[in-house]
Amino acid sequence: MLLAAAVLLTLGAIAFTLLVRNRDLPQPEAKTGYEHLEERKARIYEGLRDLQFEFRVGKLSDGDYQRTKLTLQTELVGVMAQLDAAKGAAPQPAAKPPSILPATVSATVCPHCNAKFPTPLKFCGECGKAMTA
Numbered sequence: 001m002l003l004a005a006a007v008l009l010t011l012g013a014i015a016f017t018l019l020v021r022n023r024d025l026p027q028p029e030a031k032t033g034y035e036h037l038e039e040r041k042a043r044i045y046e047g048l049r050d051l052q053f054e055f056r057v058g059k060l061s062d063g064d065y066q067r068t069k070l071t072l073q074t075e076l077v078g079v080m081a082q083l084d085a086a087k088g089a090a091p092q093p094a095a096k097p098p099s100i101l102p103a104t105v106s107a108t109v110c111p112h113c114n115a116k117f118p119t120p121l122k123f124c125g126e127c128g129k130a131m132t133a
């Protein structure tokens with residue numbers, strides 16, 4: 001009698017858990033937004049954690065545990081793949097535009113007489129030669 005009650009209680013707990021679990025399972029949706037995927041991933045991780053806990057405290061049979069775990073893991077793999085795809089499709093930071101500074105033809109030190117000037121010059125103020133060698 002006591003055993004029957006215990007079995008009934010266990011079955012009830014399992015049925016309840018499975019019902020709740022099914023409702024908790026993230027449903028596949030058309031939305032593929034990045035944040036939406038992260039949210040789904042978090043929910044699956046949470047589900048796996050709960051599942052492990054319930055299995056450890058004996059609320060789930062090994063079969064139920066394995067089955068639900070597999071469902072969640074399959075879901076997770078799918079979400080991860082979509083996340084990777086979303087990441088790959090995300091716009092990359094724009095590459096720096098190539099420097100368009102004109103090549104400078106002036107210098108501050110004369111290569112001919114070594115005279116120094118505070119500002120770049122095209123021709124040396126000392127010897128009058130071109131400042132570029």
Ligand SMILES: [Zn+2]
Nearest residue numbers: 110113124127
């Ligand atoms: Zn010079």
